[in-house]
Amino acid sequence: MLSQGFLNLNKPFGWTSHDCVARVRKLLRLKRVGHGGTLDPAATGVLPIALGKATRLLQYLPENKAYKATIRLGVRTTTDDLEGEIISSQACAGLSLAEVKTALAQFAGKIEQIPPNYSAIQVDGKRLYDLARKGEIVEVPVRTVEIFQIDILDWREGDFPELDVAIACGSGTYIRAIARDLGAILETGGTLAALLRTESSGFDLTDSLTLTDLETKLQAGTFQPLAPDVALQHLLSVTLPRISAQKWCQGQRVSLNSDVTGIVRVYEEETRFLGVGQLQDEVLVPQMVFEPLS
Secondary structure, eight states: OTTSEEEEEEEOTTOOHHHHHHHHHHHHTOSOEEESSOOOTTOEEEEEEEEGGGGGGGGGSOOOEEEEEEEEESEEESSSBTTSOEEEEOOOTTOOHHHHHHHHGGGSEEEEEOOOSSSSOEETTEEHHHHHHTTOOOOOOOEEEEEEEEEEEEEEOSSSOEEEEEEEEOTTOOHHHHHHHHHHHHTSOEEEEEEEEEEETTEEGGGOBOHHHHHHHHHHTOOOOBOGGGGGTTSEEEEEOHHHHHHHHTTOOEEOOOSOOEEEEEEETTTEEEEEEEEETTEEEEEEEOSOOO
8 A cells, every 4th residue: 555654765955844745745645644854955865754644653763863964164154054144254274184073072972952043943932943034033942962973974175174974863963053063162163064864763865765766666556655663663562462452453451461661563463563552561552553453
């Protein structure tokens, strides 16, 4: 069925995440389409797309993400990337890679981060980018984010040197803010020049499809969405016998002899994915019934 499951989409440059959802909705002639982990228009790479009932599973996807980013030093912009207006520009040809490495080390682990003024964060019910476009200045709340790994991939010297980095991070991390803050530490200014998301919510860039790929597969009749539970492999699983599975799918709590606790994938006879449950004290409570039994 084309109407439920996941699509690992490689988002094109210049498209918003909403644009991608609208295009997929039109191509598949499907009303219920959603995405996990918004990407800025200037960013490319992995954008998980949920189809049909799988939209209800988005909340259970893993939150870790990975990126390849290019940071340009010596430049500050209003949006903390090249899409914005230049605030300041100063050549910094004397900047060394050793100085950059020392500064970059400060971003490892849990850090305090202020999201860019042009971001989807809400303050008093209003999006920051809407306030910024109106010229309104508001205090952006500081948030704690986690950087699991940050590695230098390449360094290009010049008046406005560029640094390529690979970043693995937790949910809510703004790579544009890292570029901005790195420039602040180096006292040169910094902005994000390019961003590619290589991993998101358990999906990898190597397995992704472009919109053109999707159209080609649809025309050939070969497109199949990823199974709903493929995106939930980070969760432990439990299996129910037929009678218990029927009760669980009807919204009833069922007893289950298991040492597992927390949010789990639920199956019937080890093969049929039924949905997501909460297991506590050997009682399995339905959280999201994906495939009810007849």
